[in-house]
Amino acid sequence: MKYKLICIVLLLCCIKMRAQSYAGLTGQRDTSYGNYSAYESTKKTHPDIKLITDFVIPSVAEEKNIVYKRTSANRQLLMDAFYPKEKSNHKRIPLIMIHGGGWRTGNRTQHYPLAQKLAALGYVVFTPEYRLSTEALFPAAVYDLKEAIRFIRRNASTYHIDTAKLVAMGFSAGGELAAFLGVTGNLPLFEGNDGERSSVPTHVNAVVDMDGILSFTHPESGEGDDSKRTSAATYWFGYPRKGNEKIWETGSSLTYAGSSTPPTLFLNSSVDRMHAGREDYIRILNGYNTYTEVHTFEGAPHGFPLFEPWFEPMVNYIDGFLKKVFR
Template identity: 60%
Template sequence: MNIFNSNSSKSCLLISKGFFVIIGLLLVDWVGAQSLSGVTNIRDTSYSTPIAYEKTKKDFPNIKIVLELNSKTVKEKREVNFCKIGKRRLKLNIFSPVIKSKEPRTAVLIIHGGGWRSGSPSQHYPLAQKLAQLGYVCYVPEYRLSTEALFPAAIYDVKSAIRWVRKNAVKHNVASNKIVVLGFSAGGEMAAFMGTTGNMPLFEGANCTTDVTSDVNAVVDIDGTLSFVHPDGGEGDDSKGTSAATYWFGYSKIENPKLWETASPLSFVSAQTPPTLFINSAISRMHAGREDYIKVLNEHNIYSEVHTFEGAPHSFCLFEPWFDPTVKFIDSFLNKTFDN
């Protein structure tokens, strides 16, 4: 049974103010009739920092790639296993301050972009290193891309990473009530999804570290859409080839609009959503649904900020002159949120 098949008479899903009510459903198979054509098990290298640089510098010739730091103030632990699914081991990288702190630090989990299909955690090592210099403990996990598994596998993986961070909070001297999820592009969408679906059984999975909660305490969404079905969005245009989201869902938007709506953070924003920072480029479709999302936050007196780099390209956070201001926005927001 596939509960995301909108033609199934067994599916009874009610949406009310962002809460998903599941009535009389047993989640057995998420794949069902979904197309597996995109599950090639071949790494998609179409999005990387060098490739983004070559495309972006045509319009912004003065940009510079932000390189990894060689800093004695940051210690790193790489290739740490956080979840095992069958024979597949998911790994993350940890960046933390060398200087010890008497108080538990804020944890920041960074999710890379790439259309849920490409990209790499390594693209955000410079950001993790910079934030670690400022006193944060940063975790940069991998997750299964659509070349390997369809939605909601990536959601399960990031939830597992969040739970792993909370499980190891004392060991890493981080505060279990100061866990931040930050993401860029597709990672930004997933970061917002983490913030709106914490501890929601439908999206938890049963793979790893299931004895702790997956809720997060703040969200940083860098140019990630809030809705796959919002009229201002651009996801799902398959006219010139299969779109990234269509590959991820295994259905086009026309074939299964309910699934596309279900995967949207905007469908779940509520009084339980944590404070959220939006950092955006000049490309409006990359933050589709943002104003509707913020409206709900405002109704519940939940703090949010928006910072837009006028004229900036989508991949702005990977390059100077936007990288340093991005870091400052993040640091300022988290200091306000946690009253550091």
Template identity: 50%
Template sequence: MLRKRFWTIALVAGSLPALAQIQPSGVPDTSFTVAGSYQKELKYHPSITLADSTMPASVTVLRNVPYRTINKDRKLLLDIYRKREKQAKAPAILMIHGGGWRSGDRTHNATLARRLADKGFIAITADYRLSTEALYPAAVYDVKAAVRWIKANAAQYGIDPARIAILGFSAGGELAAFTGATNGNKKYDGPDPENAKYPSTVQAVIDIDGTLSFVHPESGEGNDSKSISAGTYWFGYSKAERREIWEEASPLAHVGSSTPPTIFINSSVDRMHAGRTDFIKVLDGHGTYNTIKSFPDAPHTFMFFNPWFEPTLVAIKDFMNKVFPSGKR
């Protein structure tokens, strides 16, 4: 991961310099890969294997579909996995990849997307702007734009627009939880949103080891003592410099009556689900269905590997059938 700081310092006449903000480097960060994580975890879990990425015969994929254009020429893309056979309107799962809001891409979710499509869901993997390109809340705007795109194009792809779930792993889990927690809050649609007549609300959240709070005592994000943290790169300021941004970006700051049913699928790394207990208390207070699937001995990247991949798939399928009971899969 790049460690060099890129500074922009705003000067106010007659005052001290404003806080220095880390600016996007413009250089892609390829530090997080599934293959690299596998090699790392083999040292601690020698029996693990990569989940089978074979495309099921029943599934087809439409790749490189633009869902958003930024500054006229920057296109954000998604891939759509679905059954080859014609089916009635199906629930969709928008899948957001991890990588510390700085690395990774939509192909990281391809194996899970293929298997979810085989179960009858329409799985959509999407890219979004990372912190090397744009700071928070750009990624939030992009994810919500993807939700609106799905609704605008639901009829074309056989999607039921009333049954859309958002799934994310790690940083993507935080973005998924944030998207659900801010249902109906147009502030996070961003300026001049595409497909503005379609709401960016989702009807379910699948949070796979994504933090619920950057400022919770359980959170480990924001420690810049050895190197710049992923969160500091994303927000442009350290937690000490601009704590209010870190708090605002926390799903826990927004959870309420509009937050949809949520499943938390978690590893043994407690800091990756910081704030979960408090988040659930709010959901319970509103009578909103929620459930936890934990893997006590699993590493953070468990969803990519056996023996955890299949039970993760089952947990997602069962949750989707619980919250969208029509036509169980």
């Protein structure tokens, strides 16, 4: 592992000398992907789906627009919190829910329904925004989410949470990021700029990956095909895959999977490329007797977390996994 990290450090130094493309840094928010647009697209092939919209749950409190970080450009990054109103004698399990959208679009409101449902089950759920590839390239989003973890740990008493049971959870690009947080906790390479680092640890204790890839360079991955249009990952890295495979490996969770990787739940659609590298990742974790669990929704589209008939089973799988891991 030490040799691997030395190689990655050298690679990151080389990255600075390569011609990185900033073409995707438009400075304008990309709103092309949202829950309703996903519904309109998906119902063409799955006409019986039902879009899950926000719930009104009297037992759940909601706190919006919490500033968890200010960037060097004085940009405020926000998150929302969902938690049970009822007081508990036991500290609750905190979850960080990371939205999808190809690292370029989407927003933190995408999974409000899931956050509300999980809060009703007794969890405390945080939905942070992070800088997308229209604003900043990899690994800026990782730095942001590490700071979200620090914020949650620093405010543990406010939300009455057990930070020894912190869970990173995400869908699609958010699932990829959740897994990346799981394998790079406290790793100096991805802790952020000097001004962002602190003594507050950034590791997580479990991962829930909903259709997020584990490797950008795995044969199963569909990322990097720029023949028709620039792929989402090419925008995110600022480098095309061809000729820059090592750079893409640097951003892949599979590269870092090892003895300190936490238990992981995979919830997957029937789209095989959306779990690229999963089996290799699981084999590594099995070698360390680290628990993993996989549930595949046969015939489900990639956007399954947003729709019934998969939403309720998904909630149950997440709840069951966390009870098993933290019992």
